[in-house]
Amino acid sequence: MNTQVLIGILLPFLGTTLGAAMVFVLKDTISASLQRTLTGFAAGVMVAASFWSLLAPALESAEGMGKLAFVPAAVGFLTGIGFLLFLDTVTPHMHMDEQSEGPKSSLKRTTKLFLAVTLHNIPEGMAVGVVYAGWVAGKAGVSQAAAIALALGIALQNFPEGAIVSMPLRASGMPKAKTFWYGVLSGAVEPVASLITIAAASTVIFILPYMLAFAAGAMFYVVVEELIPEMSEGEHSNIGTIAFSIGFVLMMILDVALG
Numbered sequence: 001m002n003t004q005v006l007i008g009i010l011l012p013f014l015g016t017t018l019g020a021a022m023v024f025v026l027k028d029t030i031s032a033s034l035q036r037t038l039t040g041f042a043a044g045v046m047v048a049a050s051f052w053s054l055l056a057p058a059l060e061s062a063e064g065m066g067k068l069a070f071v072p073a074a075v076g077f078l079t080g081i082g083f084l085l086f087l088d089t090v091t092p093h094m095h096m097d098e099q100s101e102g103p104k105s106s107l108k109r110t111t112k113l114f115l116a117v118t119l120h121n122i123p124e125g126m127a128v129g130v131v132y133a134g135w136v137a138g139k140a141g142v143s144q145a146a147a148i149a150l151a152l153g154i155a156l157q158n159f160p161e162g163a164i165v166s167m168p169l170r171a172s173g174m175p176k177a178k179t180f181w182y183g184v185l186s187g188a189v190e191p192v193a194s195l196i197t198i199a200a201a202s203t204v205i206f207i208l209p210y211m212l213a214f215a216a217g218a219m220f221y222v223v224v225e226e227l228i229p230e231m232s233e234g235e236h237s238n239i240g241t242i243a244f245s246i247g248f249v250l251m252m253i254l255d256v257a258l259g
Contacts (some may be wrong), residue, residue, distance in 0.1 A: 019162020020183025080217025
């Protein structure tokens with residue numbers, strides 16, 4: 001495998017791992033305001049990445065269809081939404097801000113939280129995979145710089161996500177080392193999803209625009225269904241909005257400057 005591709009698909013996983021390691025640095029609990037800040041930042045990065053790194057290349061690569069160039073982006077985006085809706089329905093997960101009901105529910109809560117974050121990481125891994133597949137194929141309007149910008153952007157948003165996973169588990173009484181490994185494992189699905197997506201896309205190059213939009217739709221689902229409600233809860237929800245704006249602008253700068 002191309003070394004640049006390997007680095008790209010491992011960057012998001014590294015971001016999650018470093019975030020999970022915050023359990024060794026921060027206190028045993030994470031404040032509501034800090035969680036809203038981290039969640040808002042992650043949401044902003046994902047929205048910007050969905051457009052500049054995924055939907056825009058999908059539209060560009062379908063220019064040959066003339067006035068119907070919107071079809072791959074529209075179909076892929078809605079299919080991505082539907083796919084995550086299906087996973088959300090059949091997977092017994094919980095929202096990241098839910099609290100344990102007591103010691104007896106600790107294992108159940110841990111399992112559900114792990115599944116929730118793993119579910120969120122699937123579209124991110126797919127997004128990186130399909131962009132790198134587009135770059136390798138040279139047929140989807142994606143440059144190497146744009147691909148690395150997306151991988152770096154997702155790594156940045158995975159850092160707070162890793163902390164959001166590990167810290168609540170630590171607060172429920174789980175040992176620090178164990179919470180760290182739960183956070184690491186929750187991000188391990190990303191390089192796997194990236195590799196599967198690259199393999200699938202490389203065999204059917206003509207559907208790359210659909211796959212780019214599919215990844216964008218899946219990421220949008222996570223943002224609208226989970227991240228935005230969580231960053232807006234409680235008092236001083238404007239903290240989440242400000243963090244969202246910073247994350248959005250940072251990812252936009254990365255994509256435009258490097259792309």
